[in-house]
Amino acid sequence: MRADPVWSDRRKDYQDAYLVEAVALRRHSGSPALVYIPPEDPRFREIPDDIGASAYYLLGLVRGYFTRAKQNEGMVAAVPVSKLSDVLSHVAGG
Amino acid sequence: MSRLPDSYLEYVLYLHRSARHAAGGGHRGGTGFLVSEVADDPVAEPSLFAVTAAHVIDDGFSVVSLNRRGGGRLAIELRREDWTRHPAGDDVAVARINLDPVQTHFRAMARDEWFLTPKSSKPLDIGVGDQVVLPGRFVSHAGRREIYR
Numbered sequence: 001m002r003a004d005p006v007w008s009d010r011r012k013d014y015q016d017a018y019l020v021e022a023v024a025l026r027r028h029s030g031s032p033a034l035v036y037i038p039p040e041d042p043r044f045r046e047i048p049d050d051i052g053a054s055a056y057y058l059l060g061l062v063r064g065y066f067t068r069a070k071q072n073e074g075m076v077a078a079v080p081v082s083k084l085s086d087v088l089s090h091v092a093g094g
Numbered sequence: 095m096s097r098l099p100d101s102y103l104e105y106v107l108y109l110h111r112s113a114r115h116a117a118g119g120g121h122r123g124g125t126g127f128l129v130s131e132v133a134d135d136p137v138a139e140p141s142l143f144a145v146t147a148a149h150v151i152d153d154g155f156s157v158v159s160l161n162r163r164g165g166g167r168l169a170i171e172l173r174r175e176d177w178t179r180h181p182a183g184d185d186v187a188v189a190r191i192n193l194d195p196v197q198t199h200f201r202a203m204a205r206d207e208w209f210l211t212p213k214s215s216k217p218l219d220i221g222v223g224d225q226v227v228l229p230g231r232f233v234s235h236a237g238r239r240e241i242y243r
Contacts, residue, residue: 036095
């Protein structure tokens, strides 16, 4: 779910993110977040022909997870793939 | 959710503090993955990039490791300054990387095939109930010959 910006303790700022209900650990930072759109889902037909070689698509990458009282809350913040595109365009000159 | 093809694990890589830590399968570090970008020149090979969260690099884990063909780990000694961060400070970093397919088996997510763009994601309306998988580093059992993801 992409909703309000998510607070980053490290950056001391709010940042754009997807919220994903999942258990992640510290070493999972940077993992790809792949969203599954099964072929039988009516939305599958809405995917433009120029993308998609499978039913999985890159939604973003894991930034971190939420804790409360030192307990993992099972909720992950993922940096949207559009942010990765920004950096790639800069690096690749695209 | 359907079973992921085993080949999907070959998109994933790991970040370590040093090549020595990568060889030892150290428990600290982070996860990343490979993406590719088609060159403007149709004859040229696609460019290959490693991707991770910027805070992983900021914490000193800039060395990439992948499974080496035939067993063991292949460390790519990227330096902190090899990684480019998002200009607005979003938590993503990218580094150009060269990999020898003879040395390691890897796959890269092609930008034009894998990335959900604003154009493609709008009609999909990704939201509550959609299923997401996070292939990541299995820190409690790093394995001896290969890194389990």
